[in-house]
Every structure is written in structure tokens, then in C-alpha cells.
Amino acid sequence: MSSESDLVIEPLNRHHKKAAFLCGTETLDRYLKRQAGQDMKRRISRVFVAHPREDEARVLGFYTLSAISIDLSALPEKVAKKLPRHPVPAALIGRLAVDLSAQEIGIGKMLLADAIKRTLAVSDDIAIYAMAVDAINEQAESFYERYGFARLAHDGGRLFLPLRSL
Numbered sequence: 001m002s003s004e005s006d007l008v009i010e011p012l013n014r015h016h017k018k019a020a021f022l023c024g025t026e027t028l029d030r031y032l033k034r035q036a037g038q039d040m041k042r043r044i045s046r047v048f049v050a051h052p053r054e055d056e057a058r059v060l061g062f063y064t065l066s067a068i069s070i071d072l073s074a075l076p077e078k079v080a081k082k083l084p085r086h087p088v089p090a091a092l093i094g095r096l097a098v099d100l101s102a103q104e105i106g107i108g109k110m111l112l113a114d115a116i117k118r119t120l121a122v123s124d125d126i127a128i129y130a131m132a133v134d135a136i137n138e139q140a141e142s143f144y145e146r147y148g149f150a151r152l153a154h155d156g157g158r159l160f161l162p163l164r165s166l
């Protein structure tokens with residue numbers, strides 16, 4: 001993908017061909033094929049899909065976005081001590097994946113940037129303290145760490161990035 005303008009990122013719809021998607025992590029492929037549509041309908045997650053501008057059916061990548069709260073005890077002490085004594089609101093990228101045919105050409109980075117842009121756009125109206133991500137394994141974790149995400153304590157592979165720092 002040479003530039004952002006060659007790629008469209010939009011909410012999952014019935015024109016996207018989910019069945020052909022393969023990212024190398026089976027649980028993520030299965031999620032897109034079997035669960036994503038239901039999650040959208042029930043308003044559990046918003047699912048966004050990337051496709052080439054000239055081919056709406058071809059799913060090159062996807063991510064999910066939903067609202068969560070982060071317990072103060074999961075944040076590093078120096079961050080937590082500046083916050084009120086209750087859970088803080090965050091936007092969670094629960095899943096993010098790029099098709100094997102299109103990895104390492106910048107689509108993962110564009111999906112992440114798109115999720116952050118959408119979150120910033122609503123955060124003037126609904127307070128959101130941080131972006132959070134669930135990394136499925138160590139490789140995914142190091143992908144997110146490149147962009148400044150840091151691990152939350154006792155929360156599995158969940159990482160966070162305060163929106164203020166963006």
C-alpha cells in the first residue's frame with residue numbers, strides 16, 4: 001500500500017468478504033468471520049475494515065473499538081497519583097490484524113492511527129483518558145510498544161497510552 005489514499009477504512013458492512021481473511025493468528029481470523037458482525041449489531045464492539053480503494057470486498061485488515069474503564073491500580077503509580085480515586089474511561093482496540101498478503105507495508109500502523117483519530121474525534125464530547133490495546137502475544141505487544149503503549153499491571157496483555165500524550 002503506497003499511501004493512505006489507496007486505502008479505505010470504514011465500519012464493517014456486508015460488502016466486505018470476511019471469509020478470505022487470513023492473518024496468521026487463527027483466533028483473530030475466526031473472530032472476523034464468526035463474531036464481528038454480531039458484535040456490531042449488538043453494539044458490543046465497532047469493527048472497522050481496511051480495503052483497497054478499488055476493491056471494497058477485499059479485507060486487508062480490521063480492528064475493533066469499544067469503551068472500557070481502567071482500574072486505577074492497573075496504572076503505574078506515578079500516573080495514578082495524579083488521577084481521582086476511581087476507574088478512568090478508555091477506548092479499547094480489542095483486536096487488530098492485517099491479512100498475510102498485506103503485512104509489513106504499513107497497514108497495521110494506518111489501522112492504529114485510524115483508531116486513535118476516531119477516538120480523539122469523540123473525546124471532546126465523551127471524556128476518554130487513554131487508548132488501550134489487547135496484545136494477543138509478545139510480537140503484538142512489541143508492535144504497540146513502538147508507538148508508546150505501556151503495559152497495565154495485572155491485566156494480561158493489555159497496554160495503554162494516555163490521549164494527552166498524543
Ligand SMILES: CC(C)(COP(=O)(O)OP(=O)(O)OC[C@H]1O[C@@H](n2cnc3c(N)ncnc32)[C@H](O)[C@@H]1OP(=O)(O)O)[C@@H](O)C(=O)NCCC(=O)NCCS
Pocket residue numbers: 023024025028094095096097098099102103104105106107108109110134135136137139140142143146
Ligand atoms: C502485528 C500486525 C498487526 C502488524 O501489521 P503490519 O501491517 O504488518 O505492520 P506495519 O507494516 O504497519 O508496521 C508498522 C511498523 O511496525 C513494525 N512492526 C510490524 N510488526 C511488528 C511486530 N510484530 N513487532 C514489532 N514491530 C513490528 C514494522 O516494522 C513497522 O516499523 P516501521 O514503521 O519502522 O517501518 C500484523 O503483523 C498482524 O496482523 N499480525 C497477526 C495478528 C496480530 O498479532 N495482531 C496484533 C494485535 S492482537
